[in-house]
Amino acid sequence: MNDENIKRYTKQRLEEMVAKGEDQTDWQRLEMMTDDEIDYSDIPPIPENFWQTAHIVYPQENQEAVSLKVDREVGIGSKRGAITAGT
Numbered sequence: 001m002n003d004e005n006i007k008r009y010t011k012q013r014l015e016e017m018v019a020k021g022e023d024q025t026d027w028q029r030l031e032m033m034t035d036d037e038i039d040y041s042d043i044p045p046i047p048e049n050f051w052q053t054a055h056i057v058y059p060q061e062n063q064e065a066v067s068l069k070v071d072r073e074v075g076i077g078s079k080r081g082a083i084t085a086g087t
Contacts, residue, residue: 009017017023 014023
């Protein structure tokens with residue numbers, strides 16, 4: 001996918017667009033589409049044993065997702081347990 005074709009919107013903006021009919025989704029066509037008409041070619045098959053080891057993970061109310069870029073050496077050290085809080 002080419003980055004110049006990527007458009008980013010907030011959840012609020014997307015909801016506003018849908019409410020105003022500004023989105024470009026053909027909802028009627030999607031609602032009438034059967035499972036056989038859906039292109040799953042870019043989705044790998046689920047292994048037979050997937051559901052045997054799957055478990056539900058609920059988000060904690062007091063936690064927030066954070067993305068952080070660090071030097072490779074820091075990332076490697078933290079995976080080995082070499083870095084602790086306060087160091």
